[in-house]
Amino acid sequence: MWVVPESEIAGLMTPEAAFDAVEAVFAAMARGDARNFPVVREAIGHEDALYGFKGGFDGAGMTLGLKAGGYWPNNAGHGLINHQSTVFLFDPDTGRVSAAVGGNLLTALRTAAASAVSSKYLAPQGAKVLGMIGAGHQSAFQMRAAVRFGNFEKVIGWNPHPDMLTRLADTAAELGLPFEAVDLPTLGEQADVIVSITSAFEPLLLDGHVKGPTHIAAMGTDTKGKQELDPALVARARLFTDEVAQSLSIGEFQHAAAQKLISESDVIPLGQVITGQHEGRGNAEITIFDGTGVGLQDLAVARAVVELAKEQGKATKVEI
CATH class of the missing domain: 3.30.1780.10 (ornithine cyclodeaminase, domain 1)
Incomplete structure (x- = not known):
């Protein structure tokens, strides 16, 4: 061994x-x-x-x-x-x-990689502003991966504990990008790609916050009750994940599914986009990738x- x-x-x-x-x-x-x-x-x-x-x-x-x-x-x-x-x-x-x-x-590296893979295939064309929700340990890995495999010119971020935003600011500086702390409505309006990486059990990013073509990677801790996004936001997006069953049971899409706003057929394995079996973003305004983390x-x-x-x-x- x-x-x-x-x-x-x-x-x-x-x-x-x-x-x-x-x-x-x-x-x-x-x-x-x-x-x-x-x-x-x-x-x-x-x-x-x-x-x-x-x-x-x-x-x-x-x-x-x-x-x-x-x-x-x-x-x-x-x-x-x-x-x-x-x-x-x-x-x-x-x-x-x-x-x-x-x-x-x-x-940490594979979680960040999964988010970056989703952005490669689903981000709106010409994405320039990266939005970060959450400033915990994993957030730095997420930002580094997103920037390494994207063409972002600015990072904006929000965290429930503002004193932790220094991690996002320091990581952005390391990457040579300007950083601005904003509120969630501003983040949802300005960001082209949003990475949410929290352990929240109630929605942070609301349906009304998100404006224009946007890709969201919901990467926070997955368990029963986990929730970072408004179910109404999930319902109006095109949905992708790593493992459909996990997403609907312990992942971000569990709440919209429980409220009958979406069904299993609405959730697409990201691998189908990679292999060309699914068109991906297509003409959708909002795409969401729920990274549940699979073995x-x-x-x-x-x-x-x-x-x-x-x-x-x-x-x-x-x-x-």
């Missing part, structure tokens, strides 16, 4: 490699070559933590495995980030474990980083 520790991930996995891996696995899912297994996600009754497993099998990339981990909201007191995970890969021919990979940074994304980036680690001598082989 190969072991790639968390400490090595930053020097191995690039945003480009993460983007390519996630784009490829979305396409494999759309072709029917890859499938996710049912998600296990439970409150463990200790430290307010949510723990679970996401797994799947990609027959195109011959990747089998799972990510184990979850959300520990009190981790700041331990000097750790709230999201903790490890990815395990298995030989699809024999079932033997083949790799264990630190999953924290990989999760196959984790497996794809983990497989890529294991190969890089082996090539560079940064993976350790152990017998079990």
Whole structure:
């Protein structure tokens, strides 16, 4: 078994490699070559933590495995980030474990890559203004990925705790872009692409806020009750996701579905746009990508980083 520790991930996995891996696995899912297994996600009754497993099998990339981990909201007191995970890969021919990979940074990179892939295929032509809702740990990864794979000239942002907006301002400065803190109506009116990355349980971006051609990537924590967008906004948009069943049950579209504003047939797997099975934005004014985070994304980036680690001598082989 190969072991790639968390400490090595930053020097191995690039945003480009993460983007390519996630784009490829979305396409494999759309072709029917890859499938996710049912998600296990439970409150463990200790430290307010949510723990679970996401797994799947990609027959195109011959990747089998799972990510184990979850959300520990009190981790700041331990000097750790709230999201903790490890990815395990298995030989699809024999079932033997083949790799264990630190999953924290990989999760952040693949989540940002998924959002960037959605913008590549769904953003309105000539998108120049990036809107950021949320300024937590993941927001910097989201902004870097969006800007790396887009042509933005300005970043605007909002956060429920304004003192945290320095993270967005500092990241924009790092990227050489001006940043402006705005209210949500202004953000919805001015932004061409909006990335929402919060843990909200009530709508932040309302239907009346969003004006003109816009793409929204709803990337916040997914669980029962999670909500960042107004169901009326969801109802008037063209909808895309990574995994339809997850989106309607624990993702952003669960509320509009519960209110019968949308049906399962209204939600399109993003991979169908990548493979040319669906036109994508078409003549829609608003598109929304609900990134629920699927196991196959984790497996794809983990497989890529294991190969890089082996090539560079940064993976350790152990017998079990």
